[in-house]
Amino acid sequence: MTDDQQPRGYVALAARRIPFPRSISPDARARLARFVDEDGVPLNRSRYPAPEDFAGWLADKQRGNLHMESLLPQGRSPTTTVEIAGCVVHVATPPAADHRVYLDIHGGALIYGAGECCRRGASLGADQFGVRCYAVDYRTPPEHPYPAALDDCVAVYRALLDRHRPGDIIVGGSSAGGNLAAALVLRARDEGLPLPAALMLRTPELDLTESGDSFETNRFLDVVLPEPLMPINLLYAGGHDLAHPYLSPLFGDFSRGFPPTFLQAGTRDLLLSNAVRMHRALRRAGIPVELHVFEGMPHGGFFGAPDDADMYAEVGRFAAEHWAARRGA
Numbered sequence: 001m002t003d004d005q006q007p008r009g010y011v012a013l014a015a016r017r018i019p020f021p022r023s024i025s026p027d028a029r030a031r032l033a034r035f036v037d038e039d040g041v042p043l044n045r046s047r048y049p050a051p052e053d054f055a056g057w058l059a060d061k062q063r064g065n066l067h068m069e070s071l072l073p074q075g076r077s078p079t080t081t082v083e084i085a086g087c088v089v090h091v092a093t094p095p096a097a098d099h100r101v102y103l104d105i106h107g108g109a110l111i112y113g114a115g116e117c118c119r120r121g122a123s124l125g126a127d128q129f130g131v132r133c134y135a136v137d138y139r140t141p142p143e144h145p146y147p148a149a150l151d152d153c154v155a156v157y158r159a160l161l162d163r164h165r166p167g168d169i170i171v172g173g174s175s176a177g178g179n180l181a182a183a184l185v186l187r188a189r190d191e192g193l194p195l196p197a198a199l200m201l202r203t204p205e206l207d208l209t210e211s212g213d214s215f216e217t218n219r220f221l222d223v224v225l226p227e228p229l230m231p232i233n234l235l236y237a238g239g240h241d242l243a244h245p246y247l248s249p250l251f252g253d254f255s256r257g258f259p260p261t262f263l264q265a266g267t268r269d270l271l272l273s274n275a276v277r278m279h280r281a282l283r284r285a286g287i288p289v290e291l292h293v294f295e296g297m298p299h300g301g302f303f304g305a306p307d308d309a310d311m312y313a314e315v316g317r318f319a320a321e322h323w324a325a326r327r328g329a
Contacts, residue, residue, distance in 0.1 A: 017040060018221060020032050020033065020296065021295065021296040023295050023296060024295060024296040024297075024302075024305075024307050025305055025306055025307050027302075027305040027306060027307075028296065028302040028305035028306075028307045031302050031303055031304070031305050032223055032298065032302070035223035035224060035298075036223055041220075042220055042222075042223045042226035043223075044223070044224065044225070044226055045226060045227065046226075046227045046229075046231070048060065048231040048232065051231070051234065051235065054142050057111075057141065057142040057235065058142065058143075060111075061111050061112060061140065061142075064108065064109070064111065064112035064113075065108075065112050065113065065114060065115060065116075065117060067112075068108055068112055068113055068117045069116050069117050069120075071303060072117055072120045072121070072124070073120070073124070073304070074120060074123070075092065075120060075122075075123025075124040075125075075126065075127045076094075076123065076127050077092040077093060077094040077122075077123045077126035077127050077133070078092065078093060078123075079091065079092040079093075079119055079122050079123045079126075080093075081119065081137075084134070084155075084156050084159045084160075085155035085156055085158065085159040086155065087136060087137070087138065087152040087155055087156050088136075088137040089134050089135065089136055089137065089156055090118055090119040090121075090122040090123075090134075090135040090137060091122065091132065091133070091134055091135075092122040092123040092125065092126035092127075092132070092133045092135070093126060093132050094126040094127060094130050094131070094132070096130070097126075097130070097131055097132045098131065099164065099165075099168050100129075100131040100132070100168050100170075100323050101131060101132055101133075101134065101160060101164050101168055101169045101170070102125050102126070102129050102131050102132070102133045102134070102169075102170050102172065102319070103133075103134050103136070103156070103157060103160060103169060103170070103171045103172070103181075103196070104121055104122060104125045104133055104134065104135040104136070104172060104173065104177070105135075105136055105138070105153055105171070105172070105173030105177035105178075105180045105181045105184070106118045106121045106135060106136075106137075106138075106173070106174075106176075106177050107173065107174040107175030107176045107177040107178070107205075107300070108140075108175065108176055108177075109175065109176050109205070109229050109232050110140065110141070110149065110176040110179065110180075110205070110232060110233070110236040111140050111141050111142075111232050111235065111236065112140075113176070113177075114137055114138075114140055115137065118135050118136075118137045119135070119137075121135050122134070122135035125172075128312065128315070128316060129170075129316065129319055131323075134156065134160065136152055136153050136156045138150075138152040138153055138180070139152055140236075141232075141235045141236050141238070142235060145235065145236055145237065145238030146236055146237050146238050146240055146246075146247060147240075147246065149180055149236075150180060150183050150184065150187065150246060153180050153181075153183075153184045154184055154187050154188060154191075157169075157171065157184055157188060157193070157196075158188075158193060161193060161194065165329060166194040166195060166196055166197065166326075166329060167197045167323075167326030167327060167329030168197070168323070168326070169196040169197060170196055170197050170198045170199070170200060170319055170322065170323065171184060171185065171196045171198075171199050171200070171259075172199065172200035172201070172202070172262075173200075173201065173202070173204070174201075174202040174203055174204070174300065175202075175203055175204065175205050175225075175271070175299065175300065176205050177204075178201035178202060178203065178204025178205060178206060179204060179205040179206055179208070179247075179248075179249060181199060181200075181201060181204075182199065182201060182204065182206060182249035182252070182278075183245070183246045183247070183249050185199055185258060185259060186245055186246060186249055186252045186258075187246055189256065189257050189258070195257060195258070195259045196259055197259065197260075197322045197323055197325070197326035197329070198259050198260045198261070198262065198318065198319065198322035198323075198326075199258075199259045199260070199261045199262070200261075200262040200315060200318065200319065201261065201262065201263050201264070201275070201278070202264045202301075202311075202315070203264060203265050203266070203269050203271055203275070203299050203300055203301075204263065204265075204271065204274055204275060204278070205229070205271055205274065206248060206249050206250040206271075206274040206275075206277075206278050207248045207250045207251075207273075207274050207277070208233040208236075208237065208242040208243075208247050208248045209242045209243050209248055210228045210229070210230060210233070212271075212272075212273025212274055212276075212277060213273045214269065214270060214271065214272040214273040214274075214276075215228050215270060215271075215273065218268055218269060218270045218272060219270065221268050221298075222268050222269055222270040222298045222299050223268075223298055224298040224299040224300050225269075225270045225271070225298070225299035225300070226270070227270075228270070249278075250274060250277055250278055250281065252281075254281060254282055254284075254285035254287055255285045255286075258282065258285065258287045259287075260287070260288040260289065260322055261278075261282055261287060261288070261289045261290070262289075262290050262292070262314075262315065262318045262319075263275040263278055263279050263289065263290065263291045263292070264291075264292045264293075264294070264311060264314075264315070265291075265292075265293050265294075265297075266293065266294045266295070266296065266297025266298055266299070266301070267293060267294070267295055267296060267297065268296055268297060268298045269297060269298055269299045270298075270299055271299060272293065275291060275293070276291070276293075279291040290314075290318060292311065292314050294307070294310070294311055295307075297311075
């Protein structure tokens, strides 16, 4: 083979239009259509400030919080806001709450999702699982880069261990919340704390280096998260190595202990590779793990379409099984 015949390091695709799949419900297709313009271009395109534009990032964070709030319904479980270990925490208590606890780490690309979004997440978590839900309203950039958010999550988990048995606690998070939930467990283990009964990671942002295949193959196919988040990842990291396991839990050492884990993604999720690779890493370490990949689903689900029901049923089953398995631990 001559030099000019060397294999290429890429696949060239002609411009094409990719329809929303017929295999999902009409309701789900209609919801996905709301995320694109009349030309089929995702509306949620990245328009990030310059790295040094502090005021620009503050304004961007405010816009992002309002956008996330518009997508979240109100929960039914009453919620109070308290301070635990110096951190703001929203606590939602459903009827007949018992000894079990769900520690929720909110999503939002490690910069969005605080305040009202986090409060609603607590109520929705309590509604879903029927247990008391603690939602950490962790500090975010640009004012508070890494490790502020992780410090807050670990501090609240440590405080919950003073009130509850570890077997009564399940930790979970979606997207960036999945990053922090997994990093919390790694750091808790490294600091000698007992591990929770289980870990639930939905469409998790586990690799801030964005090295997985789906960051390219699902780019713009994921209408909810159409593009990588590298500018935010760098802002969050504040000069730390993006590949460090506390920043990218995918690269952690799971052989030294890790709880049973639930992983979820969709075939059109930009972060699909994160869940797939984490599943393989945990399998290699002998950790009990489930991977659920849903047809046609973008980042974060279908936002209320009936297609979401199967996902929520699997999450609920997994949580119930592992709370029961660790009863008394």
